[in-house]
Amino acid sequence: MNSIISCNHIFKSYGDLPVLKGIDLNIQAKEIVVIVGPSGAGKTTLLQILGTLDSPDPNDKSLLEIEGKSLQKMSSSEIAAFRNQYLGFIFQFHELLPEFTALENVCMPGWIAKKDPLKLKKKAELLIDQMGLLNRMHHKPQELSGGEQQRIAVARALINDPKVIFADEPSGNLDSQNATTLHEVFFELRDQIGCTFVIVTHNNTLAEMADRKIHLIDGKIVS
Numbered sequence: 001m002n003s004i005i006s007c008n009h010i011f012k013s014y015g016d017l018p019v020l021k022g023i024d025l026n027i028q029a030k031e032i033v034v035i036v037g038p039s040g041a042g043k044t045t046l047l048q049i050l051g052t053l054d055s056p057d058p059n060d061k062s063l064l065e066i067e068g069k070s071l072q073k074m075s076s077s078e079i080a081a082f083r084n085q086y087l088g089f090i091f092q093f094h095e096l097l098p099e100f101t102a103l104e105n106v107c108m109p110g111w112i113a114k115k116d117p118l119k120l121k122k123k124a125e126l127l128i129d130q131m132g133l134l135n136r137m138h139h140k141p142q143e144l145s146g147g148e149q150q151r152i153a154v155a156r157a158l159i160n161d162p163k164v165i166f167a168d169e170p171s172g173n174l175d176s177q178n179a180t181t182l183h184e185v186f187f188e189l190r191d192q193i194g195c196t197f198v199i200v201t202h203n204n205t206l207a208e209m210a211d212r213k214i215h216l217i218d219g220k221i222v223s
Helices: 043-048 076-088 100-110 118-130 145-158 176-193 205-210
Strands: 003-014 017-028 032-036 063-066 087-091 164-168 196-200 212-217 220-222
Touching: 003 196, 017 063, 017 220, 032 043, 032 118, 032 176, 032 205, 043 063, 043 145, 043 164, 043 196, 076 087, 087 145, 100 118, 100 145, 145 176, 145 205, 145 212, 176 196
Parallel strands: 032 196, 032 212, 087 164, 164 196
Antiparallel strands: 003 017, 003 063, 212 220
């Protein structure tokens, strides 16, 4: 298998506080990787840097490549376009826009990418159907349960056919039954569309299901 994400010598500080202290990591295509560790270890910071939502500290030795493309060589607008095309995101608090329906929320990244509206709507409907929520697609987020909201967030993450999905505590706000359902969806999607997942989680069940666990303690990966 080929590495879809490669990073070397990644450091990150906020003011005088060092958060990441030299991260070297390769993630293979179609892998489901979880990042685990105690609170304050730097898990979310690492996820945000890998997902281009934040930048590592400037360093001549640092490297971050996704799909063979060097992120350090891109402008901020190029990174934003790359993120929209290749990456998907799922957050603990679904981050659905309350004024839009489930269908409109799923379509949003595709609208940003200026995709054909009719084709986009059909694809969004298919994804929502895949999540078992076709009869809920015209409901607004506040009319959906927590588990339903999170499955709509998964559909939204998939709308642009991302190569990698980054998830930050995706089941942290769900009861055990909905969490199990969501975890099963991740593995089904990996098998169906070959998507890579990088997940920060405190959920031990999900961590044990994953292909690989990355243990982060005090800003460093430990074996």
